[in-house]
Amino acid sequence: xxxxxxDDDIARNRSQRLEFVTWYAKWIKRTxxxxxxxxxxxMLDSVIIAAxxxxxxxxxK
Amino acid sequence: MEIEFDGRQIHLSKMTTIYxxxxxxxxxxxxxxxxxxxxVSGYVAILFGRSRTSENxxxxxxxxxxxxxxxxxxxxxxxxxxxxxxxxxxxxxxxLEEKLALRFSEKDTVLPNIEFKWAVSDxxxxxxxxxxxxxxxxxxxxxxxxxxxxxxxxxxxSDKDIEDARYLFELxxxxxxxxxxxxxxxxxxxxxxxxKKDLGWT
Numbered sequence: 196x197x198x199x200x201x202d203d204d205i206a207r208n209r210s211q212r213l214e215f216v217t218w219y220a221k222w223i224k225r226t227x228x229x230x231x232x233x234x235x236x237x238m239l240d241s242v243i244i245a246a247x248x249x250x251x252x253x254x255x256k
Numbered sequence: 257m258e259i260e261f262d263g264r265q266i267h268l269s270k271m272t273t274i275y276x277x278x279x280x281x282x283x284x285x286x287x288x289x290x291x292x293x294x295x296v297s298g299y300v301a302i303l304f305g306r307s308r309t310s311e312n313x314x315x316x317x318x319x320x321x322x323x324x325x326x327x328x329x330x331x332x333x334x335x336x337x338x339x340x341x342x343x344x345x346x347x348x349x350x351x352l353e354e355k356l357a358l359r360f361s362e363k364d365t366v367l368p369n370i371e372f373k374w375a376v377s378d379x380x381x382x383x384x385x386x387x388x389x390x391x392x393x394x395x396x397x398x399x400x401x402x403x404x405x406x407x408x409x410x411x412x413x414s415d416k417d418i419e420d421a422r423y424l425f426e427l428x429x430x431x432x433x434x435x436x437x438x439x440x441x442x443x444x445x446x447x448x449x450x451x452k453k454d455l456g457w458t
Contacts, residue, residue, distance in 0.1 A: 209415060212415070212419060213418070213419065213422055213454075213456065216419045216422045216423050216426070217422060217426050217456050219307065219423070220422075220423050220426035220427045221426065223257050223304075223305045223427060224257050224426075224427060225257075226257065227257075227258065228257060228258050228259075228268070228269055228270045228271075229270075229271070231257065231270075231305055232270035232271040232272075232305065233271050234307075235271075235273060235305055235307055236271045236272070236273045238307055239273045239274065239275065239302070239307070239309055240273055240274050242309045243274045243275075243309070243367055243368060244274075246367050247365050247366065247367060250366060
């Protein structure tokens with residue numbers, strides 16, 4: 196197994212993720228709150244709601 | 257992003273997530289009990305729009321006597337459940353006084369939960385003493401100063417932590433005390449050049 200190939204891939208992924216974080220922060224800065232916060236809410240809340248429903252817990256909305 | 261900074265006060269009008277609602281509800285109880293507290297770590301990035309989830313919302317709390325904590329415990333348990341300590345003595349002596357965190361969530365739920373621990377280190381106390389207050393439409397949330405938050409995230413050093421640090425840095429780079437951020441980075445003995453690279457600080 197070529198471990199260097201794996202390490203290189205990890206480094207590329209890390210670098211690309213950091214680039215995306217910067218891009219996303221810049222997008223948030225130029226986007227109205229009602230737009231970004233709606234998207235954020237839909238994404239985050241859906242994960243929490245699904246996790247609690249799957250566990251048979253009460254869903255806090 | 258429409259956001260206003262006024263000294264240590266930040267005004268932000270946004271749609272609140274489940275994380276925000278949990279922090280607001282918890283903070284309201286703490287305020288009613290006059291207990292100093294500050295939200296730290298990943299939730300700070302989430303509060304300002306970072307698009308990632310977390311199991312927990314971290315809060316540092318001013319250390320208090322067992323008697324004071326007993327009253328707070330009763331108040332908290334009227335609206336939350338504690339998942340890892342079943343009695344007030346265990347919560348206080350076996351967890352908090354041992355520098356371990358309690359985990360509270362809304363009743364009949366598990367996620368997300370509040371990770372509650374004493375502010376005991378120098379950095380914890382500084383975060384508490386110099387906290388900022390974020391005013392949302394539904395209430396207020398005290399958070400760690402952003403410079404401390406970013407430096408500490410870099411110190412923690414996981415991919416997720418560095419991404420949170422970079423996000424906050426990029427979001428507020430025009431509003432930061434950059435010299436203050438450098439000081440916080442150096443206080444943690446982090447190599448400045450490497451830290452700046454992680455933050456995309458060019």
